[in-house]
Amino acid sequence: MEFDSDLxxxxxxxxDAVALGLKLDPDIHERLRVPRRALVVxxxxxxxxxxxxVFIGYRVHHNxxxxxxxxxxxxxxxxxxxxxxxxxxxxxxxxxxxxxxxGGAKGGVRCNPSAMSPRELERxxxxxxTEIILMIGPDLDIPAPDLxxxxxxxxxxxxxxxxTQGKSVPGVVTGKPLIVxxxxxxxxxxxxxxxxxxxxxxxxxxFDLKGTRAAIQxxxxxxxxxxxxxxxxxxxxxxxxxAKGGVHNGKGLDIRELAGHVRETGSxxxxxxxxxxxxxxxxxxxxxxxxxxxxxxxLTEANADRIKARVVAEGANGPTTPEADAILADRKIAVIxxxxxxxxxxxxxxxxxxxxxxxxxxxxxxxxxxxxEVITRAFNQVWGLAQRDGTTLRTAALMLGVSxxxxxxxxxxxxx
Numbered sequence: 001m002e003f004d005s006d007l008x009x010x011x012x013x014x015x016d017a018v019a020l021g022l023k024l025d026p027d028i029h030e031r032l033r034v035p036r037r038a039l040v041v042x043x044x045x046x047x048x049x050x051x052x053x054v055f056i057g058y059r060v061h062h063n064x065x066x067x068x069x070x071x072x073x074x075x076x077x078x079x080x081x082x083x084x085x086x087x088x089x090x091x092x093x094x095x096x097x098x099x100x101x102x103g104g105a106k107g108g109v110r111c112n113p114s115a116m117s118p119r120e121l122e123r124x125x126x127x128x129x130t131e132i133i134l135m136i137g138p139d140l141d142i143p144a145p146d147l148x149x150x151x152x153x154x155x156x157x158x159x160x161x162x163x164t165q166g167k168s169v170p171g172v173v174t175g176k177p178l179i180v181x182x183x184x185x186x187x188x189x190x191x192x193x194x195x196x197x198x199x200x201x202x203x204x205x206x207f208d209l210k211g212t213r214a215a216i217q218x219x220x221x222x223x224x225x226x227x228x229x230x231x232x233x234x235x236x237x238x239x240x241x242x243a244k245g246g247v248h249n250g251k252g253l254d255i256r257e258l259a260g261h262v263r264e265t266g267s268x269x270x271x272x273x274x275x276x277x278x279x280x281x282x283x284x285x286x287x288x289x290x291x292x293x294x295x296x297x298x299l300t301e302a303n304a305d306r307i308k309a310r311v312v313a314e315g316a317n318g319p320t321t322p323e324a325d326a327i328l329a330d331r332k333i334a335v336i337x338x339x340x341x342x343x344x345x346x347x348x349x350x351x352x353x354x355x356x357x358x359x360x361x362x363x364x365x366x367x368x369x370x371x372x373e374v375i376t377r378a379f380n381q382v383w384g385l386a387q388r389d390g391t392t393l394r395t396a397a398l399m400l401g402v403s404x405x406x407x408x409x410x411x412x413x414x415x416x
Contacts, residue, residue: 002038002081003034003035003038003081003082003085003086004082005080005081005082005083005085005086006082006297007082007083007086007087007296007297007318008082008083008085008086008089010086010318010321010322011086011089011090011318012033012089013322014322014394014398015029015032015033015089015398015402016029016033017395018395018398018399018402019032019402021389021391021395021399022399022402022403022406024402024403024406025406025410027414028406028409028410029406031409032063032089032092032402032405032406032409035060035061035062035063035085035088035089036061036062036063036064036103037060037061037135038058038059038060038061038081038084038085039058039059039060039132039135040056040057040058040081041056041057041058041059041128041131041132042054042055042056042057042131043055043056043057043109043124043127043128043131044127045120045123045124045127046120046123047120048117048119048120055109055110055111055124055128056109056110057107057108057109057110057128057131057132058079058080058081058084058106058107058108058109059084059105059106059107059132059135059136059141059143060081060084060085060088060105060106060107061088061103061104061105061135061141062085062088062089062091062092062103062104062105062106063089063092063103063104063405064103065103065405065408065409065412066095066096066100066101066102066103066404066405066408067100067101067102067103068101068102068103068137068138068139068140068141068142069088069091069102069103069104069105069140069141069142070091070095070100070102070103070104070105070141070142070144070174070346070349070350070353071087071088071091071104071105071106071107071141071143071144072087072091072106072107072143072144072145072146072147072149072345073106073107073108073109073143073144073145073146073149073153073157074106074107074108074109074146074147074148074149075108075109075111075113075121075147075148075149075153076108076110076111076112076113076147076148077110077111077112078110079108079109079110079111080110083108084106084107084108085106086318087104087106087317087318088104088105088106089104090104090317090318090338090339091103091104091105091106091346092104092401092405093339093397093398093401093402093405094338094339094340094343094346094401095346095401096400096401096402096404096405097339097340097343097378097382097397097400097401097404098343098346098347098350098374098378099374099377099378100346100347100350102142102346102350103405105141105143106146107132107143108146109124109128111124111148113148113149118152121153122156125153125156125157125160126156126157126159126160129156129157129160129161130160133160133161133164136157136161136172136173137161137169137172138169138171138172138353138356138357142171142172142173142174142349142353143157143172143173143174144173144174144175144345144346144349145175145221147295150175150221151175151176151177151182151187152177154173154174154175154176154177154182155176155177155180157172157173158170158172158173158176158180158181161173168180168181170356170359171353171356171357174186174349174350174352174353174356175345175349175352176352181352181355181356182352183348183349183351183352183355183361183362183367184361184362184363184364184367185348185351185364185367185368185371186345186348186349186352187221187225188225189344189345189347189348189349189371190221190222190225190315190342190344190345191221191222191223191224191225191226191228191229191293191315191344192225192229192344192368192371193341193342193343193344193345193347193371193375194222194226194291194293194313194315194336194341194342194344195226195229195230195233196344196371196372196375196376196379197313197336197340197341197375197379198230198289198311198313198336199376200375200376200379200380200383201311201313201334201336201379204383205310205311205334207288207310209230209233209234209235210233210234210235211234211235211236212235212236212288212289213235213236213238213252213286213287213288213289214226214227214230214235214236214237214238214287214288214289214290214291215237215238215239215240215282215283215285215287215289215290215291215309216237216239216240216241216291216293216315217240217241217246217279217282217283217290217291217292217293217294217298217316218240218241218242218291218292218293218294218295218315218316219240219241219242219258219262219268220242220293220294222293222315222316222342223240223242223291223293223294223315224259224262226291226293226315227240227253227255227258228255228256228259230289231252231253231255231256235252235289236251236252237252237253237255238250238251238252238253238285238287239253239277239282239285239287240253240258240268240282241268241277241278241279241282241294242262242267242268242269242294243267243294244266244267244268244269245267245268245269245276245277245278245279246268246269246276246277246278246279246281246282247268247269247270247271247274247275247276247277248274248275248276248277248281248282248285249273249274249275253271253273253274254273257271258271279294279298280303283298283299283303283307284303284306284307284308285308286308287308287309288309288310288311289309289310289311289312289313290307290309290311290312290313291312291313291314291315292312292314292315292316292319292320293315293316293342294315294316294319295316295319296316296317296318296319297318297319297321298316298319298320299312299319299320299321299324299328300321300323300324301321301323301324301327303324304323304324304327304328304331305327305331307328307331307333309333310333310334311333311334311335311336312328312333312334312335312336313336313341314335314336314337314338314341314342315338315341315342316338316342317338317342318338319338320335325392325394329392334393335392335393335394336379336393337393337394337397337398339397339398339401340375340378340379340382340393340397343375343378344371344375347371347374347375348367348371351367351370351371381400382396382397382400383396385399385400
């Protein structure tokens with residue numbers, strides 16, 4: 001199949017299991033297993049040395065039943081059609097679970113952004129935008145930052161799109177800089193949403209976040225925010241890591257000083273008053289909270305029986321394989337699934353989109369309050385269903401997301 005990849009097979013397996021439990025209409029189930037549309041483009045880009053290099057890019061719309069599609073755009077050497085399709089599917093369930101009027105989308109370019117200059121990245125981004133321009137728009141598909149992209153990337157996309165329309169169109173992307181229509185609170189939204197989900201997990205599982213020991217894999221835009229907010233809550237953040245390595249201190253790291261170290265050196269590695277450790281070692285530390293916030297496929301059948309955390313909150317997309325999921329469930333380790341734990345980003349992206357369409361912008365305190373309301377409501381719905389049916393939080397979250405889209409398809413019918 002065109003979309004074949006490990007992540008896509010995992011996403012379809014999850015859907016198939018949920019469809020069985022929901023007794024989903026077979027015709028609707030079949031429609032949900034494949035994306036509505038997918039585009040593959042070549043992106044000829046002028047490099048700084050005067051040569052032209054052709055990159056491959058993707059944009060996939062999984063589902064448009066509940067509204068326009070929404071999803072991130074990643075720049076990474078391993079981007080492929082199967083991965084992007086799987087992530088678009090997960091975005092569909094995530095948006096439906098959060099009650100947002102969106103379907104799921106995802107995009108990406110196979111490249112190594114760290115090896116490219118800002119001018120090369122700008123030229124590639126603008127050409128990519130031009131190639132997918134028929135697939136995006138404020139009422140069609142709204143990209144956002146993801147792995148390897150940021151506010152600047154979104155500004156380039158918005159500007160390129162706006163030039164073709166003869167006017168400024170802030171609603172075409174989210175995650176933009178504030179000066180061109182971005183939203184207060186968007187940068188911290190994913191990490192903040194994870195912490196709001198942990199508030200609810202602590203309430204239901206009857207423990208206090210203050211004094212708990214947390215290990216965080218990834219210290220980028222998500223992991224660093226989680227670390228800072230948990231540290232402010234009185235948690236002991238005992239370990240963090242990034243692509244270059246990790247650091248551990250059983251008495252807790254000073255996150256403010258660690259953030260300064262990262263600004264100076266570009267990595268958490270080498271931070272004073274801490275011992276070095278690898279990413280695999282971090283996952284198996286003795287801790288209360290484990291937040292994999294880097295890349296997918298980190299908790300597997302090979303290491304799931306050595307995970308010591310009480311709660312796993314998935315900051316990354318797809319960090320836990322189905323085999324690991326089953327092992328963690330048997331061991332009574334609560335896993336807050338990615339479509340619930342890391343949904344803060346798309347929730348505040350929705351807020352940004354609404355603000356952009358209205359040209360009326362909200363205060364950050366108002367945005368954070370609304371974000372907490374949405375995450376809290378969704379978490380409690382998932383928790384209630386999981387308790388009622390005796391399922392995992394992932395199964396309950398998927399059941400809610402899939403059932404809402406399925407009901408939308410049933411009501412709308414099939415054209416023609």
